[in-house]
Amino acid sequence: EDQVTQSPEALRLQEGESSSLNCSYTVSGLRGLFWYRQDPGKGPEFLFTLYSAGEEKEKERLKATLTKKESFLHITAPKPEDSATYLCAVGTSGTYKYIFGTGTRLKVLA
Amino acid sequence: DAGVIQSPRHEVTEMGQEVTLRCKPISGHNSLFWYRQTMMRGLELLIYFNNNVPIDDSGMPEDRFSAKMPNASFSTLKIQPSEPRDSAVYFCASRVEPAGQGHGYTFGSGTRLTVV
Numbered sequence: 490e491d492q493v494t495q496s497p498e499a500l501r502l503q504e505g506e507s508s509s510l511n512c513s514y515t516v517s518g519l520r521g522l523f524w525y526r527q528d529p530g531k532g533p534e535f536l537f538t539l540y541s542a543g544e545e546k547e548k549e550r551l552k553a554t555l556t557k558k559e560s561f562l563h564i565t566a567p568k569p570e571d572s573a574t575y576l577c578a579v580g581t582s583g584t585y586k587y588i589f590g591t592g593t594r595l596k597v598l599a
Numbered sequence: 600d601a602g603v604i605q606s607p608r609h610e611v612t613e614m615g616q617e618v619t620l621r622c623k624p625i626s627g628h629n630s631l632f633w634y635r636q637t638m639m640r641g642l643e644l645l646i647y648f649n650n651n652v653p654i655d656d657s658g659m660p661e662d663r664f665s666a667k668m669p670n671a672s673f674s675t676l677k678i679q680p681s682e683p684r685d686s687a688v689y690f691c692a693s694r695v696e697p698a699g700q701g702h703g704y705t706f707g708s709g710t711r712l713t714v715v
Contacts, residue, residue, distance in 0.1 A: 532706030591641040
């Protein structure tokens with residue numbers, strides 16, 4: 490069964506304290522791994538797509554990487570405005586569907 | 600671009616009442632998705648439309664749920680009769696299919712439904 494697991498469920502960081510969020514997946518054929526950011530009361534906002542192992546994408550303080558079994562979202566020197574829930578999703582071959590993880594709630598303290 | 604527009608933002612209704620949620624996708628997007636988000640189960644796909652045609656409604660929990668897309672710029676999700684366990688945030692998302700390289704969904708802001 491296709492599955493996506495995110496860890497940790499919640500993470501508290503001090504401003505400037507770098508860390509990583511994990512998204513592990515088990516799918517029959519990866520058609521893309523997607524990272525989204527979700528702020529309270531809003532819909533998820535698309536951040537990155539990764540397609541193959543070894544691929545990396547960067548945006549400001551965020552960097553996403555992909556292996557054959559998992560993806561990491563690295564946050565370098567985070568700021569309070571980076572506080573949000575980060576969701577990952579995978580698309581599988583032969584289907585349009587995405588399977589979402591349950592997210593990591595990140596809180597960055599000033 | 601105004602993005603994906605959902606209405607209402609909040610809905611409180613009594614058990615047994617009919618609820619209709621509305622969505623306007625981004626102009627030019629030919630695929631539309633309805634998702635439900637809860638703390639316990641996260642984001643769950645309810646139904647997927649492509650070119651206004653329902654392609655997969657296997658995620659619709661029961662016959663009480665129905666969805667329509669009469670044209671490319673409007674979709675509704677209806678729950679009749681509503682039950683307290685339907686309380687959740689309902690999201691609509693759209694994108695262009697076939698998806699280009701790196702293209703994810705664009706989500707609306709959601710409708711928070713509370714059934715009492």
